[in-house]
Amino acid sequence: MVDVSGDLGSVSFEAELTDEEKDLLHLRARSAGLTFCGCAHAAFLCKLAQSLRCVINGPTADRGSLASGDDRxxxxxxxxxxxxxxxxxxxxxxxxxxxxxxxxxxxxxxxxxxxxxxxxxxxxxxxxxxxxxxxxxxxxxxxxxxxxxxxxxxxxxxxxxxxxxxxxxxxxxxxxxxxxxxxxxxxxxDFVACGTADVWLSCTHLTTALTDPLLIEASCPLTTSGGISVGLNWVSAVLYSLLNICTSTGLGSSDALSLINTVLKEKSPHAVEFDALSFISASQAASLCTEEPFPWISLTDAQTKETPLLCFLSSSTSMQQRISAAYKSMLCPTHQII
Structure with a gap:
Protein backbone atom coordinates (compact mmCIF):
# COMPACT_ATOMS: atom_id res chain seq x y z
CA MET A 1 0.00 0.00 0.00
CA VAL A 2 1.35 3.44 -0.99
CA ASP A 3 1.25 6.36 1.45
CA VAL A 4 -0.32 9.06 -0.76
CA SER A 5 0.58 11.74 1.80
CA GLY A 6 4.25 10.74 2.02
CA ASP A 7 5.52 13.64 -0.11
CA LEU A 8 3.12 16.29 1.15
CA GLY A 9 5.01 18.77 3.31
CA SER A 10 1.73 20.30 4.49
CA VAL A 11 0.90 17.23 6.60
CA SER A 12 4.37 16.74 8.10
CA PHE A 13 5.12 17.39 11.75
CA GLU A 14 7.20 20.48 10.97
CA ALA A 15 4.46 22.08 8.88
CA GLU A 16 2.45 23.10 11.93
CA LEU A 17 5.38 24.64 13.79
CA THR A 18 6.05 28.35 14.09
CA ASP A 19 9.44 29.75 13.12
CA GLU A 20 10.37 29.97 16.81
CA GLU A 21 9.37 26.35 17.36
CA LYS A 22 11.34 25.22 14.32
CA ASP A 23 14.45 26.71 15.91
CA LEU A 24 14.00 24.14 18.68
CA LEU A 25 13.81 21.09 16.41
CA HIS A 26 17.42 20.28 17.24
CA LEU A 27 16.22 19.39 20.74
CA ARG A 28 14.35 16.41 19.28
CA ALA A 29 17.60 15.16 17.80
CA ARG A 30 19.41 15.69 21.11
CA SER A 31 16.77 13.81 23.06
CA ALA A 32 16.80 10.89 20.64
CA GLY A 33 20.60 10.90 20.58
CA LEU A 34 20.90 10.87 24.36
CA THR A 35 18.52 7.91 24.63
CA PHE A 36 20.34 6.02 21.88
CA CYS A 37 23.81 6.73 23.30
CA GLY A 38 22.73 5.86 26.82
CA CYS A 39 21.32 2.51 25.71
CA ALA A 40 24.19 1.68 23.34
CA HIS A 41 26.85 2.52 25.94
CA ALA A 42 25.05 0.46 28.58
CA ALA A 43 24.83 -2.49 26.18
CA PHE A 44 28.56 -2.15 25.43
CA LEU A 45 29.38 -2.24 29.15
CA CYS A 46 27.22 -5.35 29.63
CA LYS A 47 28.76 -7.00 26.59
CA LEU A 48 32.28 -6.37 27.93
CA ALA A 49 31.35 -7.65 31.39
CA GLN A 50 29.63 -10.68 29.88
CA SER A 51 32.63 -11.45 27.65
CA LEU A 52 34.98 -11.12 30.62
CA ARG A 53 32.78 -13.40 32.75
CA CYS A 54 32.82 -16.03 30.00
CA VAL A 55 36.61 -15.87 29.74
CA ILE A 56 37.03 -16.05 33.52
CA ASN A 57 34.71 -19.03 33.80
CA GLY A 58 36.03 -20.68 30.63
CA PRO A 59 37.02 -24.35 30.39
CA THR A 60 40.67 -23.62 31.15
CA ALA A 61 39.97 -21.46 34.20
CA ASP A 62 41.28 -22.34 37.63
CA ARG A 63 38.04 -23.22 39.35
CA GLY A 64 39.66 -23.06 42.77
CA SER A 65 40.30 -19.34 42.48
CA LEU A 66 37.20 -18.21 40.62
CA ALA A 67 33.56 -17.70 41.39
CA SER A 68 31.65 -20.91 41.94
CA GLY A 69 29.08 -22.27 39.53
CA ASP A 70 29.04 -22.74 35.76
CA ASP A 71 26.53 -20.09 34.91
CA ARG A 72 28.47 -17.59 32.86
CA ASP A 190 28.07 16.88 26.69
CA PHE A 191 26.93 18.37 23.42
CA VAL A 192 29.58 19.23 20.86
CA ALA A 193 28.95 21.45 17.85
CA CYS A 194 29.04 19.43 14.64
CA GLY A 195 27.31 19.35 11.29
CA THR A 196 25.83 15.85 11.64
CA ALA A 197 23.92 16.11 14.92
CA ASP A 198 20.60 15.62 13.08
CA VAL A 199 21.62 12.00 12.43
CA TRP A 200 19.71 11.16 15.63
CA LEU A 201 16.37 12.10 14.06
CA SER A 202 16.39 8.66 12.43
CA CYS A 203 16.26 6.96 15.87
CA THR A 204 12.49 6.46 15.71
CA HIS A 205 12.67 2.79 16.68
CA LEU A 206 15.54 1.80 18.95
CA THR A 207 15.84 -1.83 17.91
CA THR A 208 16.10 -0.81 14.26
CA ALA A 209 18.48 2.03 15.05
CA LEU A 210 20.82 -0.33 16.90
CA THR A 211 21.46 -2.17 13.63
CA ASP A 212 22.53 1.00 11.80
CA PRO A 213 26.35 1.24 11.45
CA LEU A 214 26.14 5.02 10.99
CA LEU A 215 24.36 5.47 14.32
CA ILE A 216 26.76 3.09 16.09
CA GLU A 217 29.62 5.13 14.63
CA ALA A 218 28.02 8.39 15.79
CA SER A 219 27.54 7.03 19.33
CA CYS A 220 31.12 5.80 19.75
CA PRO A 221 32.33 7.08 23.16
CA LEU A 222 35.68 8.22 21.79
CA THR A 223 34.37 10.24 18.85
CA THR A 224 32.09 13.26 18.57
CA SER A 225 30.76 12.66 15.07
CA GLY A 226 27.18 12.73 16.36
CA GLY A 227 27.61 15.83 18.49
CA ILE A 228 27.25 13.92 21.80
CA SER A 229 30.30 13.17 23.92
CA VAL A 230 30.66 11.04 27.05
CA GLY A 231 34.43 11.45 27.25
CA LEU A 232 37.43 9.54 28.52
CA ASN A 233 36.27 9.59 32.14
CA TRP A 234 33.42 7.23 31.28
CA VAL A 235 35.69 4.94 29.25
CA SER A 236 38.20 4.91 32.10
CA ALA A 237 35.50 4.01 34.63
CA VAL A 238 34.22 1.19 32.39
CA LEU A 239 37.73 -0.30 32.19
CA TYR A 240 38.24 0.05 35.94
CA SER A 241 34.93 -1.78 36.42
CA LEU A 242 36.34 -4.70 34.40
CA LEU A 243 39.41 -4.67 36.63
CA ASN A 244 37.17 -4.77 39.72
CA ILE A 245 35.29 -7.75 38.29
CA CYS A 246 38.60 -9.59 38.05
CA THR A 247 39.56 -8.51 41.57
CA SER A 248 36.23 -9.74 42.95
CA THR A 249 37.01 -13.25 41.67
CA GLY A 250 40.49 -13.26 43.23
CA LEU A 251 42.35 -13.23 39.92
CA GLY A 252 46.02 -12.30 40.12
CA SER A 253 47.01 -9.04 38.46
CA SER A 254 48.84 -10.77 35.61
CA ASP A 255 45.81 -12.92 34.76
CA ALA A 256 43.47 -9.94 35.07
CA LEU A 257 45.48 -7.93 32.56
CA SER A 258 45.68 -10.88 30.21
CA LEU A 259 41.93 -11.44 30.28
CA ILE A 260 41.03 -7.77 29.80
CA ASN A 261 43.43 -7.57 26.87
CA THR A 262 41.92 -10.77 25.48
CA VAL A 263 38.36 -9.45 25.67
CA LEU A 264 39.35 -6.38 23.66
CA LYS A 265 41.82 -8.12 21.35
CA GLU A 266 39.16 -10.57 20.18
CA LYS A 267 37.33 -7.62 18.66
CA SER A 268 40.20 -5.50 17.34
CA PRO A 269 43.41 -5.95 15.35
CA HIS A 270 45.31 -3.20 17.19
CA ALA A 271 48.30 -4.57 19.09
CA VAL A 272 48.64 -2.08 21.98
CA GLU A 273 47.86 -3.66 25.36
CA PHE A 274 47.24 -2.67 28.96
CA ASP A 275 49.81 -3.32 31.67
CA ALA A 276 49.79 -2.63 35.43
CA LEU A 277 51.04 0.94 34.91
CA SER A 278 47.98 1.61 32.77
CA PHE A 279 45.75 1.25 35.84
CA ILE A 280 47.76 2.06 38.97
CA SER A 281 50.68 4.25 39.99
CA ALA A 282 54.31 3.23 39.48
CA SER A 283 54.82 2.70 43.21
CA GLN A 284 51.74 0.46 43.48
CA ALA A 285 52.73 -1.48 40.37
CA ALA A 286 56.26 -2.05 41.70
CA SER A 287 54.93 -3.64 44.89
CA LEU A 288 52.20 -5.72 43.20
CA CYS A 289 52.99 -9.42 42.78
CA THR A 290 51.70 -11.08 39.61
CA GLU A 291 49.62 -13.55 41.67
CA GLU A 292 48.16 -10.75 43.80
CA PRO A 293 44.85 -9.17 42.72
CA PHE A 294 44.72 -5.51 41.83
CA PRO A 295 43.46 -3.25 44.64
CA TRP A 296 39.76 -2.47 44.55
CA ILE A 297 39.23 0.74 42.57
CA SER A 298 36.66 3.32 43.65
CA LEU A 299 34.72 4.27 40.53
CA THR A 300 33.69 7.47 42.27
CA ASP A 301 37.36 8.49 42.36
CA ALA A 302 37.87 7.20 38.82
CA GLN A 303 35.22 9.62 37.53
CA THR A 304 36.16 12.66 39.59
CA LYS A 305 39.96 12.55 39.82
CA GLU A 306 42.91 12.22 37.49
CA THR A 307 43.93 8.56 37.44
CA PRO A 308 46.79 6.63 35.83
CA LEU A 309 44.30 5.09 33.40
CA LEU A 310 42.87 8.45 32.39
CA CYS A 311 46.39 9.75 31.73
CA PHE A 312 47.24 6.63 29.72
CA LEU A 313 44.12 6.82 27.58
CA SER A 314 44.63 10.53 26.98
CA SER A 315 48.12 9.94 25.64
CA SER A 316 47.52 6.72 23.69
CA THR A 317 45.79 7.21 20.36
CA SER A 318 46.38 3.54 19.57
CA MET A 319 44.46 2.42 22.67
CA GLN A 320 41.63 4.80 21.86
CA GLN A 321 41.44 3.29 18.38
CA ARG A 322 41.40 -0.18 19.84
CA ILE A 323 38.55 0.61 22.22
CA SER A 324 36.60 2.33 19.45
CA ALA A 325 37.04 -0.70 17.20
CA ALA A 326 35.85 -2.99 20.01
CA TYR A 327 32.79 -0.81 20.59
CA LYS A 328 31.76 -0.76 16.94
CA SER A 329 32.33 -4.45 16.32
CA MET A 330 30.61 -5.57 19.52
CA LEU A 331 27.47 -3.56 18.82
CA CYS A 332 27.54 -3.92 15.04
CA PRO A 333 29.37 -7.14 14.05
CA THR A 334 29.15 -6.27 10.35
CA HIS A 335 30.99 -2.99 10.95
CA GLN A 336 34.23 -2.86 8.97
CA ILE A 337 37.17 -2.25 11.31
CA ILE A 338 39.64 0.17 9.80
Missing amino acids: DICVGILGMGHMGKQLLLALLEKSGIKPSHIKISSRRPESAVESIKKGVECFFDNGRLAAWADILFLCCLPSDLHKVCADLHSHLSKHCLVYSFTSGVPVTRLAQLLGHNFILKPQY
Whole structure:
Protein backbone atom coordinates (compact mmCIF):
# COMPACT_ATOMS: atom_id res chain seq x y z
CA MET A 1 0.00 0.00 0.00
CA VAL A 2 1.35 3.44 -0.99
CA ASP A 3 1.25 6.36 1.45
CA VAL A 4 -0.32 9.06 -0.76
CA SER A 5 0.58 11.74 1.80
CA GLY A 6 4.25 10.74 2.02
CA ASP A 7 5.52 13.64 -0.11
CA LEU A 8 3.12 16.29 1.15
CA GLY A 9 5.01 18.77 3.31
CA SER A 10 1.73 20.30 4.49
CA VAL A 11 0.90 17.23 6.60
CA SER A 12 4.37 16.74 8.10
CA PHE A 13 5.12 17.39 11.75
CA GLU A 14 7.20 20.48 10.97
CA ALA A 15 4.46 22.08 8.88
CA GLU A 16 2.45 23.10 11.93
CA LEU A 17 5.38 24.64 13.79
CA THR A 18 6.05 28.35 14.09
CA ASP A 19 9.44 29.75 13.12
CA GLU A 20 10.37 29.97 16.81
CA GLU A 21 9.37 26.35 17.36
CA LYS A 22 11.34 25.22 14.32
CA ASP A 23 14.45 26.71 15.91
CA LEU A 24 14.00 24.14 18.68
CA LEU A 25 13.81 21.09 16.41
CA HIS A 26 17.42 20.28 17.24
CA LEU A 27 16.22 19.39 20.74
CA ARG A 28 14.35 16.41 19.28
CA ALA A 29 17.60 15.16 17.80
CA ARG A 30 19.41 15.69 21.11
CA SER A 31 16.77 13.81 23.06
CA ALA A 32 16.80 10.89 20.64
CA GLY A 33 20.60 10.90 20.58
CA LEU A 34 20.90 10.87 24.36
CA THR A 35 18.52 7.91 24.63
CA PHE A 36 20.34 6.02 21.88
CA CYS A 37 23.81 6.73 23.30
CA GLY A 38 22.73 5.86 26.82
CA CYS A 39 21.32 2.51 25.71
CA ALA A 40 24.19 1.68 23.34
CA HIS A 41 26.85 2.52 25.94
CA ALA A 42 25.05 0.46 28.58
CA ALA A 43 24.83 -2.49 26.18
CA PHE A 44 28.56 -2.15 25.43
CA LEU A 45 29.38 -2.24 29.15
CA CYS A 46 27.22 -5.35 29.63
CA LYS A 47 28.76 -7.00 26.59
CA LEU A 48 32.28 -6.37 27.93
CA ALA A 49 31.35 -7.65 31.39
CA GLN A 50 29.63 -10.68 29.88
CA SER A 51 32.63 -11.45 27.65
CA LEU A 52 34.98 -11.12 30.62
CA ARG A 53 32.78 -13.40 32.75
CA CYS A 54 32.82 -16.03 30.00
CA VAL A 55 36.61 -15.87 29.74
CA ILE A 56 37.03 -16.05 33.52
CA ASN A 57 34.71 -19.03 33.80
CA GLY A 58 36.03 -20.68 30.63
CA PRO A 59 37.02 -24.35 30.39
CA THR A 60 40.67 -23.62 31.15
CA ALA A 61 39.97 -21.46 34.20
CA ASP A 62 41.28 -22.34 37.63
CA ARG A 63 38.04 -23.22 39.35
CA GLY A 64 39.66 -23.06 42.77
CA SER A 65 40.30 -19.34 42.48
CA LEU A 66 37.20 -18.21 40.62
CA ALA A 67 33.56 -17.70 41.39
CA SER A 68 31.65 -20.91 41.94
CA GLY A 69 29.08 -22.27 39.53
CA ASP A 70 29.04 -22.74 35.76
CA ASP A 71 26.53 -20.09 34.91
CA ARG A 72 28.47 -17.59 32.86
CA ASP A 73 25.80 -14.93 32.34
CA ILE A 74 25.93 -11.80 34.43
CA CYS A 75 22.75 -10.79 36.23
CA VAL A 76 21.36 -7.41 35.14
CA GLY A 77 18.70 -5.46 37.01
CA ILE A 78 16.75 -2.45 35.77
CA LEU A 79 15.10 -0.29 38.40
CA GLY A 80 12.35 1.80 36.87
CA MET A 81 10.34 1.21 33.70
CA GLY A 82 9.74 4.71 32.43
CA HIS A 83 10.92 5.74 28.97
CA MET A 84 14.62 5.15 29.68
CA GLY A 85 14.06 1.84 31.45
CA LYS A 86 11.94 0.47 28.61
CA GLN A 87 14.41 1.58 25.94
CA LEU A 88 17.33 0.17 27.92
CA LEU A 89 15.59 -3.20 28.22
CA LEU A 90 15.08 -3.31 24.45
CA ALA A 91 18.75 -2.51 23.89
CA LEU A 92 19.97 -5.18 26.31
CA LEU A 93 17.72 -7.83 24.82
CA GLU A 94 18.87 -6.84 21.34
CA LYS A 95 22.60 -6.25 21.83
CA SER A 96 24.04 -7.50 25.12
CA GLY A 97 23.87 -11.25 24.48
CA ILE A 98 22.50 -11.77 27.99
CA LYS A 99 19.64 -14.25 28.29
CA PRO A 100 16.24 -12.75 29.23
CA SER A 101 16.20 -14.99 32.31
CA HIS A 102 19.23 -13.06 33.58
CA ILE A 103 17.49 -9.69 33.35
CA LYS A 104 15.05 -8.63 36.06
CA ILE A 105 13.04 -5.44 36.53
CA SER A 106 11.71 -3.66 39.59
CA SER A 107 8.85 -1.29 38.82
CA ARG A 108 5.98 0.29 40.70
CA ARG A 109 3.78 -0.96 37.87
CA PRO A 110 4.91 -4.51 37.00
CA GLU A 111 1.71 -4.93 34.99
CA SER A 112 3.09 -2.41 32.47
CA ALA A 113 5.85 -4.84 31.51
CA VAL A 114 3.63 -7.54 30.01
CA GLU A 115 5.61 -7.66 26.75
CA SER A 116 8.88 -8.03 28.68
CA ILE A 117 7.46 -10.87 30.74
CA LYS A 118 6.47 -12.64 27.52
CA LYS A 119 10.14 -12.52 26.49
CA GLY A 120 11.24 -14.21 29.72
CA VAL A 121 12.18 -11.14 31.76
CA GLU A 122 10.91 -11.26 35.34
CA CYS A 123 9.27 -8.09 36.64
CA PHE A 124 8.28 -7.30 40.22
CA PHE A 125 8.22 -4.42 42.69
CA ASP A 126 11.00 -5.06 45.22
CA ASN A 127 14.05 -2.81 44.90
CA GLY A 128 15.98 -4.53 47.67
CA ARG A 129 15.48 -7.96 46.12
CA LEU A 130 16.71 -6.65 42.77
CA ALA A 131 19.81 -5.09 44.34
CA ALA A 132 20.72 -8.28 46.20
CA TRP A 133 20.46 -10.33 42.99
CA ALA A 134 22.10 -8.11 40.37
CA ASP A 135 25.73 -7.94 39.23
CA ILE A 136 24.93 -4.75 37.32
CA LEU A 137 22.04 -2.56 38.48
CA PHE A 138 20.73 0.22 36.23
CA LEU A 139 18.96 3.10 37.99
CA CYS A 140 16.30 4.54 35.68
CA CYS A 141 14.22 6.29 38.31
CA LEU A 142 13.20 9.94 38.54
CA PRO A 143 15.35 12.31 40.64
CA SER A 144 12.33 12.90 42.89
CA ASP A 145 12.27 9.17 43.73
CA LEU A 146 16.01 8.78 44.27
CA HIS A 147 16.14 9.21 48.05
CA LYS A 148 13.55 6.51 48.63
CA VAL A 149 15.17 4.23 46.05
CA CYS A 150 18.59 4.62 47.66
CA ALA A 151 17.10 3.86 51.06
CA ASP A 152 15.62 0.66 49.59
CA LEU A 153 18.98 -0.35 48.12
CA HIS A 154 21.37 0.74 50.86
CA SER A 155 21.50 -2.44 52.93
CA HIS A 156 21.09 -4.85 50.01
CA LEU A 157 23.91 -3.90 47.62
CA SER A 158 26.94 -6.16 47.64
CA LYS A 159 30.33 -4.52 47.22
CA HIS A 160 30.68 -6.17 43.82
CA CYS A 161 27.39 -4.90 42.35
CA LEU A 162 28.03 -2.23 39.73
CA VAL A 163 25.39 0.51 39.98
CA TYR A 164 24.90 2.41 36.72
CA SER A 165 22.82 5.55 37.11
CA PHE A 166 20.77 7.29 34.44
CA THR A 167 19.13 9.55 37.03
CA SER A 168 19.80 13.14 35.99
CA GLY A 169 20.89 16.00 38.21
CA VAL A 170 22.56 13.85 40.88
CA PRO A 171 26.38 13.64 40.72
CA VAL A 172 28.18 10.38 41.34
CA THR A 173 29.64 11.68 44.62
CA ARG A 174 26.14 12.30 45.98
CA LEU A 175 24.97 8.88 44.81
CA ALA A 176 27.90 7.30 46.63
CA GLN A 177 26.82 9.04 49.84
CA LEU A 178 23.19 8.04 49.48
CA LEU A 179 24.01 4.41 48.72
CA GLY A 180 27.07 3.96 50.94
CA HIS A 181 28.64 2.42 47.85
CA ASN A 182 31.59 3.35 45.62
CA PHE A 183 31.10 0.97 42.67
CA ILE A 184 28.94 3.43 40.73
CA LEU A 185 29.14 4.54 37.12
CA LYS A 186 27.27 7.60 35.90
CA PRO A 187 27.68 8.83 32.31
CA GLN A 188 28.02 12.59 31.85
CA TYR A 189 27.01 13.65 28.36
CA ASP A 190 28.07 16.88 26.69
CA PHE A 191 26.93 18.37 23.42
CA VAL A 192 29.58 19.23 20.86
CA ALA A 193 28.95 21.45 17.85
CA CYS A 194 29.04 19.43 14.64
CA GLY A 195 27.31 19.35 11.29
CA THR A 196 25.83 15.85 11.64
CA ALA A 197 23.92 16.11 14.92
CA ASP A 198 20.60 15.62 13.08
CA VAL A 199 21.62 12.00 12.43
CA TRP A 200 19.71 11.16 15.63
CA LEU A 201 16.37 12.10 14.06
CA SER A 202 16.39 8.66 12.43
CA CYS A 203 16.26 6.96 15.87
CA THR A 204 12.49 6.46 15.71
CA HIS A 205 12.67 2.79 16.68
CA LEU A 206 15.54 1.80 18.95
CA THR A 207 15.84 -1.83 17.91
CA THR A 208 16.10 -0.81 14.26
CA ALA A 209 18.48 2.03 15.05
CA LEU A 210 20.82 -0.33 16.90
CA THR A 211 21.46 -2.17 13.63
CA ASP A 212 22.53 1.00 11.80
CA PRO A 213 26.35 1.24 11.45
CA LEU A 214 26.14 5.02 10.99
CA LEU A 215 24.36 5.47 14.32
CA ILE A 216 26.76 3.09 16.09
CA GLU A 217 29.62 5.13 14.63
CA ALA A 218 28.02 8.39 15.79
CA SER A 219 27.54 7.03 19.33
CA CYS A 220 31.12 5.80 19.75
CA PRO A 221 32.33 7.08 23.16
CA LEU A 222 35.68 8.22 21.79
CA THR A 223 34.37 10.24 18.85
CA THR A 224 32.09 13.26 18.57
CA SER A 225 30.76 12.66 15.07
CA GLY A 226 27.18 12.73 16.36
CA GLY A 227 27.61 15.83 18.49
CA ILE A 228 27.25 13.92 21.80
CA SER A 229 30.30 13.17 23.92
CA VAL A 230 30.66 11.04 27.05
CA GLY A 231 34.43 11.45 27.25
CA LEU A 232 37.43 9.54 28.52
CA ASN A 233 36.27 9.59 32.14
CA TRP A 234 33.42 7.23 31.28
CA VAL A 235 35.69 4.94 29.25
CA SER A 236 38.20 4.91 32.10
CA ALA A 237 35.50 4.01 34.63
CA VAL A 238 34.22 1.19 32.39
CA LEU A 239 37.73 -0.30 32.19
CA TYR A 240 38.24 0.05 35.94
CA SER A 241 34.93 -1.78 36.42
CA LEU A 242 36.34 -4.70 34.40
CA LEU A 243 39.41 -4.67 36.63
CA ASN A 244 37.17 -4.77 39.72
CA ILE A 245 35.29 -7.75 38.29
CA CYS A 246 38.60 -9.59 38.05
CA THR A 247 39.56 -8.51 41.57
CA SER A 248 36.23 -9.74 42.95
CA THR A 249 37.01 -13.25 41.67
CA GLY A 250 40.49 -13.26 43.23
CA LEU A 251 42.35 -13.23 39.92
CA GLY A 252 46.02 -12.30 40.12
CA SER A 253 47.01 -9.04 38.46
CA SER A 254 48.84 -10.77 35.61
CA ASP A 255 45.81 -12.92 34.76
CA ALA A 256 43.47 -9.94 35.07
CA LEU A 257 45.48 -7.93 32.56
CA SER A 258 45.68 -10.88 30.21
CA LEU A 259 41.93 -11.44 30.28
CA ILE A 260 41.03 -7.77 29.80
CA ASN A 261 43.43 -7.57 26.87
CA THR A 262 41.92 -10.77 25.48
CA VAL A 263 38.36 -9.45 25.67
CA LEU A 264 39.35 -6.38 23.66
CA LYS A 265 41.82 -8.12 21.35
CA GLU A 266 39.16 -10.57 20.18
CA LYS A 267 37.33 -7.62 18.66
CA SER A 268 40.20 -5.50 17.34
CA PRO A 269 43.41 -5.95 15.35
CA HIS A 270 45.31 -3.20 17.19
CA ALA A 271 48.30 -4.57 19.09
CA VAL A 272 48.64 -2.08 21.98
CA GLU A 273 47.86 -3.66 25.36
CA PHE A 274 47.24 -2.67 28.96
CA ASP A 275 49.81 -3.32 31.67
CA ALA A 276 49.79 -2.63 35.43
CA LEU A 277 51.04 0.94 34.91
CA SER A 278 47.98 1.61 32.77
CA PHE A 279 45.75 1.25 35.84
CA ILE A 280 47.76 2.06 38.97
CA SER A 281 50.68 4.25 39.99
CA ALA A 282 54.31 3.23 39.48
CA SER A 283 54.82 2.70 43.21
CA GLN A 284 51.74 0.46 43.48
CA ALA A 285 52.73 -1.48 40.37
CA ALA A 286 56.26 -2.05 41.70
CA SER A 287 54.93 -3.64 44.89
CA LEU A 288 52.20 -5.72 43.20
CA CYS A 289 52.99 -9.42 42.78
CA THR A 290 51.70 -11.08 39.61
CA GLU A 291 49.62 -13.55 41.67
CA GLU A 292 48.16 -10.75 43.80
CA PRO A 293 44.85 -9.17 42.72
CA PHE A 294 44.72 -5.51 41.83
CA PRO A 295 43.46 -3.25 44.64
CA TRP A 296 39.76 -2.47 44.55
CA ILE A 297 39.23 0.74 42.57
CA SER A 298 36.66 3.32 43.65
CA LEU A 299 34.72 4.27 40.53
CA THR A 300 33.69 7.47 42.27
CA ASP A 301 37.36 8.49 42.36
CA ALA A 302 37.87 7.20 38.82
CA GLN A 303 35.22 9.62 37.53
CA THR A 304 36.16 12.66 39.59
CA LYS A 305 39.96 12.55 39.82
CA GLU A 306 42.91 12.22 37.49
CA THR A 307 43.93 8.56 37.44
CA PRO A 308 46.79 6.63 35.83
CA LEU A 309 44.30 5.09 33.40
CA LEU A 310 42.87 8.45 32.39
CA CYS A 311 46.39 9.75 31.73
CA PHE A 312 47.24 6.63 29.72
CA LEU A 313 44.12 6.82 27.58
CA SER A 314 44.63 10.53 26.98
CA SER A 315 48.12 9.94 25.64
CA SER A 316 47.52 6.72 23.69
CA THR A 317 45.79 7.21 20.36
CA SER A 318 46.38 3.54 19.57
CA MET A 319 44.46 2.42 22.67
CA GLN A 320 41.63 4.80 21.86
CA GLN A 321 41.44 3.29 18.38
CA ARG A 322 41.40 -0.18 19.84
CA ILE A 323 38.55 0.61 22.22
CA SER A 324 36.60 2.33 19.45
CA ALA A 325 37.04 -0.70 17.20
CA ALA A 326 35.85 -2.99 20.01
CA TYR A 327 32.79 -0.81 20.59
CA LYS A 328 31.76 -0.76 16.94
CA SER A 329 32.33 -4.45 16.32
CA MET A 330 30.61 -5.57 19.52
CA LEU A 331 27.47 -3.56 18.82
CA CYS A 332 27.54 -3.92 15.04
CA PRO A 333 29.37 -7.14 14.05
CA THR A 334 29.15 -6.27 10.35
CA HIS A 335 30.99 -2.99 10.95
CA GLN A 336 34.23 -2.86 8.97
CA ILE A 337 37.17 -2.25 11.31
CA ILE A 338 39.64 0.17 9.80
